[in-house]
Amino acid sequence: MTATIPALPPLASFGGAIEFIFEPQSSSVTGGRKVGGFDQAVELALNQLELTLLALAVSMVVALPLGLYLGHRGSGELLAVGLGNAGRAIPELALIAFMAAAIGVGWRNVTIALAVLGIPPILTNAFVGIRQVDRAPVDAARGMGMSELGILLRVELPLAVPTVMAGIRGATIAIVATATIAPLAGVLTLGDFIINRNVYGADGLLAGGILVALLALALEFTLAALQRALTSKGLKVSAA
């Protein structure tokens, strides 16, 4: 190894981590300035949330129309599904590190890097979701004189909501998780507690883990509720 290794932090305790989240603690490296505490935790959490939603929005703008269109046309399976498979192989740390080192740090670049992670699952699921829609209602809609766009938005999309939303949820989990290492590229998120551990100490490390986990779960529950709200009643009946 080329690096000097800082001593392992002592084992953290959940009590200490909870204290860290609510009450600023003194730190040995900040020259007396206290670190942690509720205000900082909230600020970093909001940063991470903002970064996540921003990146998610970018990936949705890119991937949803394309996935829905290809699904409706029934072509481009290789692109839509292949990209989804390839996307899983992108190593998160290398992606963020490469972005920071080769292109530069900052909000815009990190957002782009995270959006790259979000695009494959959204694209694949939008495509698969639309493709799986039963052909009979689509033919019926066409027979009734609906436009192709109308068929896509008012027949196919409502029927594909569960699959499309699953893709968005998968993308969200990947993005919010990777947003944790955004401090490596100059955007301070909850991961700061984890990455700058010699500032925050072992309690900060554990506190970071707790807060990131809670943020991810909160997002997932929100999207699950949104999915239930968006799924038509008819689909829920048939699923039950």
Added chain:
Amino acid sequence: MIAAGLATLPLAAAGEVGEGFFHERSSETLPCQATSKLFCFDWARENIGSFGTPTMQHLELVAISVLVGFAIAFALALLAHRRRWLQPPLLAATGVLYTVPSIAFFFLLLPITGLGRDSVIVALSAYTLQIIYRNTLAGLANVPDAVRDAARGMGLTDRQILWRVELPLATPEIVAGLRIATVSTVAIATLAVLASGGGLGVKIYAGGNLTFKTSIVIAGAIAIAMAIAFDLLLLGIQRLATPWRRAAEA
């Protein structure tokens, strides 16, 4: 060996915490290291050997995590296949483990397993559970009832039906789950360096230095190659395990 995988973690991400970080660069600097080129071949030639140990560590992390995850998820799926009432709670429980980001999971285990490889393996295994569990259960559920009835009519017991009929027919879906889990785990395991778990992340984040692109590119490329290799290996295993499918395709 694992302890050697500890990289200096701090990095001057924010100006205000810039001081207090220390990093030593390796020996002498090559000409192309100083420039901002994307890839420094001289450095790569000289240092490619140093990727061996992190690659092996990475391989080990992924293999152990996926095997542990598979053993648990497979058992849970068989249980839930028999006892339907277990399905919703198991789906929810594995769902939570899937949703908690691995990087957070590493540190949630801090008071229990501390920093290091054990925490990484626990977190990565927990991540794979739902993917494998869901696919196994779906595979078993997708076996046509007619096939099950025929097996029962031939006098097979429930246990024989499971192992000789249902599981073989569910193999493609089970392997599909394993492939997704393995490929994702290879990618996520790069984060193990943050929990002092070693692996290829060490070469991405080594020396507290994120700015050396060549090392990042090589480590990233090895990780992607490893994911593809695992994927092809599992696909090959599936083909060998389901010879009747090849016959049907031909």
